[in-house]
Amino acid sequence: MSGFWRVLQRASEHAVSVAGWCYLAMTALICFDIVARRVLGFSSGATSELSGYLLGIGMAWGLAGTLLDRAHVRIDLLVQKLPLGVRAWLHVAALAVLLVVAGFFAWGSASLAIDSYQLHATDVSLLRTPLVLPQALWAAGFALFFVIALGLCARVLAALAGREPAKVEKALGTRGYQDEVAETLEATRARR
């Protein structure tokens, strides 16, 4: 069970990297388009569509890793003031709501991709990209997000049943400013 979880964890780590490289590909694509238009006198005619797809895929693929890094935004001003036992329950409640929402998102994105496939829908750019391609990749990101939320839910429920609220806190407690500061400092220090 925990072996499978590690695989999932690594998958979401890699998905975050893929999302990052999507953004670099976007940069290259847009820069190429500017040069082509200004200097070479032609336009790819599909840059805004393609970079839009890369954005969508990047956003969706990064969701799961961001959840595991506890970086999705919550208002924890009140939660922080409560005792650990109550806090653990609230963390689980937050994750449960997220799980339901992630399920709807995964289902909605997948059915959009399936619709596009059945209707042979293409975009209006010069490439006539079949919409199912970007949409399937995009939907895969939501599916991963849902699976990670589900796995995380199982794990924290087990921790709750085993009366280990500290474990729940470790998996779900929001990153305080300490984490953010440490990270920024890490980044600035790396360059020296």
Added chain:
Amino acid sequence: MIASIFALVLALVIGIASLMGAGAGAGTGGAVPLWAFGVVLAIFLLLFAGGIYIGAALAALALIGGFTLAERPFWNFMGEILWAPSTNFVLVAVPLFLLMGEIMLRAGLSGRLFRALNVWFGRLPGGLLHTNILSCSVFSAIAGSSVATAATMGSVALPHFEKTRYPPKLVLGSLAAGGALGNLIPPGITFIVYGMLTETSVGALYLAAVGPSVLVVLLFIVLIVWLTWGQSYAHEDAARPDWRARLASLVDLVPTSILIFLVLGSIYTGIATPTESAAMGVAGALVLGLVDRKLTLRMLHESLRSTARVTSMIALILFGAYFLNYIMSSLGVPQMLASFLTGLPIPGWLLMVLIIGFYLGLGTVMEGMSMIITTIPLLFPVVKSLGYDPIWFGVIVTMLVEIAMISPPDGTVLYVLQGMRRKPGPISDMFHGVLPFLGAYIVAVGLLVAMPSIALWLPTAVRS
């Protein structure tokens, strides 16, 4: 605390006013009963206060509203609702500006910037403090994030102050204030998200931000001169730089100037859209990193991952907000709220003051970007029907978000700087140090409310 007081005041005002002028609101009401909104609002507050993920809370609310109140089967459009913000070309600029900032943060352009500016401004009363403000404002013209601006400039500036007699409160306060320029001075990502949510031109928002940015920087400089008048904090044997040193320092400004020229120049001259200029900015930052031999594959990879995390963090909130907006617009809620609030027997300017107060209060408990994404779809129709300019309001909201980032006790920038101090001291130093600057920032908002032309003259001039 401040937030709850404001929420209470707002609720009281609306409650009393609606008792007096109930006819105005009820006349425009749709098929949805008022009590249903009360229930939805209560669930909303419960979810937020209970620490539910903001994006999930918005979407959960949409699900509840959709299943109980909506007449059309919204689930058939679920995919479409999510696909629209996922592939928006304006939004493409967000990860790109984030990426540019992440690369700059790691490439160390900031040290040279600080030294060069110090050669020029070190002789003014309050010397190094001006350098703080100015290097922050120059840096934020290329980076889109306040936390990154404060952290980068802090890591460069704080060592400079160790041999001087500057009071730590002022040093930290001026750095925090400089950090709060990060999103206001173009190009900031707040403007992109605001522009996308309200369908206003991001380029026009960037033009409108120029006047207020200059105003805030000038107010900060005047404030520092006033606070340090007649004092000398400089190191005893600090030599007066001669003209040769001054000219030599200009070389250090070259890389930064190139990036500013590339990003802002291409937007303002209309050669490129903000999204395209963001891509050029990333390319420029990569080239500068290569020239400086700071760019490694590992550094690039880290910058990309960091960008991906922040983008997905914003994305979850956007998805939730778009879903909720879809449900609410199909129920006609924004129009109802707008006609209800504008129908109240209170003047428009008071409503605007209440909205500004609401943002200041909310900013102390909520992170800036999520605050904008959550509230703008509901409040924007109100502001528009009150007759305020959408571009002007975008600048106001961005300034309020920046104020939130440096307002005690929850401002993120304050804790970033506190974490970077070499000589340990209490966090109250930060709080005291930043207060005068916070005051100056609020004065700037007040001036902008009184004289909207500070923001609007430039977009108007460019358009004609």
